[in-house]
Amino acid sequence: MPPLDQDLPSALEARGVSRRDFLEFCSLMLATLALPTRYLGKVVSALSQPQRPVLVWMEFQDCAGNTESMLRSSHPSVAEVVLDLLSWEYHETIMAGAGKAAETTLQNVVKNHKGKYIAVVEGAIPTADDGVYCTIAGRTALDIAREVCSNSAANIAVGACAWDGGLVRANPNPTGALGLEEAVPGVPVVNLGGCPHNVANTAAVLVHYLTFHEMPALDPYNRPLFAYGQIIHDQCQRRAHYDAGRFVEEWGDEGSRKGWCLYKMGCKGPEATYNCPVVRWNDGTSWPVQSGHGCIACAAHRFWDWSSPFYKKLPNVPGFGVDVTAEEVGWGVVGVVAGVTAAHAVGTVIRAHKEASEGSKESGSKPESKSASPEA
Numbered sequence: 001m002p003p004l005d006q007d008l009p010s011a012l013e014a015r016g017v018s019r020r021d022f023l024e025f026c027s028l029m030l031a032t033l034a035l036p037t038r039y040l041g042k043v044v045s046a047l048s049q050p051q052r053p054v055l056v057w058m059e060f061q062d063c064a065g066n067t068e069s070m071l072r073s074s075h076p077s078v079a080e081v082v083l084d085l086l087s088w089e090y091h092e093t094i095m096a097g098a099g100k101a102a103e104t105t106l107q108n109v110v111k112n113h114k115g116k117y118i119a120v121v122e123g124a125i126p127t128a129d130d131g132v133y134c135t136i137a138g139r140t141a142l143d144i145a146r147e148v149c150s151n152s153a154a155n156i157a158v159g160a161c162a163w164d165g166g167l168v169r170a171n172p173n174p175t176g177a178l179g180l181e182e183a184v185p186g187v188p189v190v191n192l193g194g195c196p197h198n199v200a201n202t203a204a205v206l207v208h209y210l211t212f213h214e215m216p217a218l219d220p221y222n223r224p225l226f227a228y229g230q231i232i233h234d235q236c237q238r239r240a241h242y243d244a245g246r247f248v249e250e251w252g253d254e255g256s257r258k259g260w261c262l263y264k265m266g267c268k269g270p271e272a273t274y275n276c277p278v279v280r281w282n283d284g285t286s287w288p289v290q291s292g293h294g295c296i297a298c299a300a301h302r303f304w305d306w307s308s309p310f311y312k313k314l315p316n317v318p319g320f321g322v323d324v325t326a327e328e329v330g331w332g333v334v335g336v337v338a339g340v341t342a343a344h345a346v347g348t349v350i351r352a353h354k355e356a357s358e359g360s361k362e363s364g365s366k367p368e369s370k371s372a373s374p375e376a
């Protein structure tokens with residue numbers, strides 16, 4: 001880690017990340033936060049300050065997938081900037097220190113930076129039997145979380161397990177695992193659901209905090225609206241095929257090869273919110289639906305419970321896409337629909353109609369009943 005009094009651009013340059021890369025990162029953060037470009041100077045100025053806040057990252061009942069997600073970013077500017085953005089004083093997986101020295105470091109942060117540091121939690125927190133099912137240096141995760149998260153300036157829960165207990169909490173949950181805000185009620189938490197979290201969103205939250213000295217606007221689940229405010233279905237590149245009634249019917253079929261809609265293969269995109277289609281993975285290269293697999297709604301509340309079986313079709317998705325075949329999507333239908341649906345849907349229907357008239361193979365079926373997505 002660079003010295004605390006070294007400004008970020010200098011620290012990055014020492015690691016081979018140029019000023020241009022730094023500015024590109026700032027622009028990427030603005031875009032992720034959906035902020036106008038006029039804020040670029042403010043972001044650059046805030047991130048260029050020599051004094052960087054301290055961050056501690058605690059792992060409890062987890063698979064370390066969120067840490068992996070952060071570290072596996074191959075693009076140097078995002079990974080390097082995230083690591084250098086703050087002074088990372090404690091992180092079990094990546095810190096050089098171990099044993100008592102490491103735990104002393106954490107204690108020193110709580111004591112010397114009280115009310116000023118950022119605490120990140122990865123993994124669920126077991127609460128059964130006084131929390132004995134996860135202990136670190138003789139202390140329970142519950143005890144550590146209570147102390148560290150109630151003395152911090154801000155708390156961020158990364159990944160499904162830290163948010164709502166995730167897979168660890170799914171039935172039968174013998175350890176009584178809970179997410180941070182349930183295990184330690186009363187502490188302010190920003191939840192970055194997802195399995196794993198997307199590092200671009202985590203970086204954007206940190207950048208927002210450093211720039212504006214407050215967390216971004218949150219939804220009722222305390223998730224940032226910029227990342228969780230839009231339905232995946234409305235951002236999906238396969239949406240035109242949905243509106244046209246062109247669906248993949250089985251893996252490897254013609255529709256699968258042509259990139260048609262994955263609704264019938266169990267895609268939960270119509271009822272899940274996240275910016276996954278826009279931010280994507282592997283430095284914006286692709287995302288699961290683009291690669292050919294339906295969304296399992298990993299960023300939805302308690303998704304392990306409500307989203308499974310993952311390959312079962314969602315019942316009764318609002319809209320008309322699954323009610324008609326592409327042949328039935330004529331101009332008359334478009335005229336009716338235009339009055340009652342969003343402009344996006346109309347546009348995609350028109351595009352899809354033109355494509356459909358070129359002779360594609362279509363299919364469609366009636367939905368069965370209304371589902372109860374926690375996102376809806």
Ligand code: SF4
Nearest residue numbers: 236239261262267269
């Ligand atoms: S159902 Fe899934 S694959 Fe189809 S358009 Fe919606 S999000 Fe995309």
Ligand code: SF4
Nearest residue numbers: 276288295296297298
């Ligand atoms: S496509 Fe859906 S399940 Fe897959 S990573 Fe994106 S939000 Fe999560």
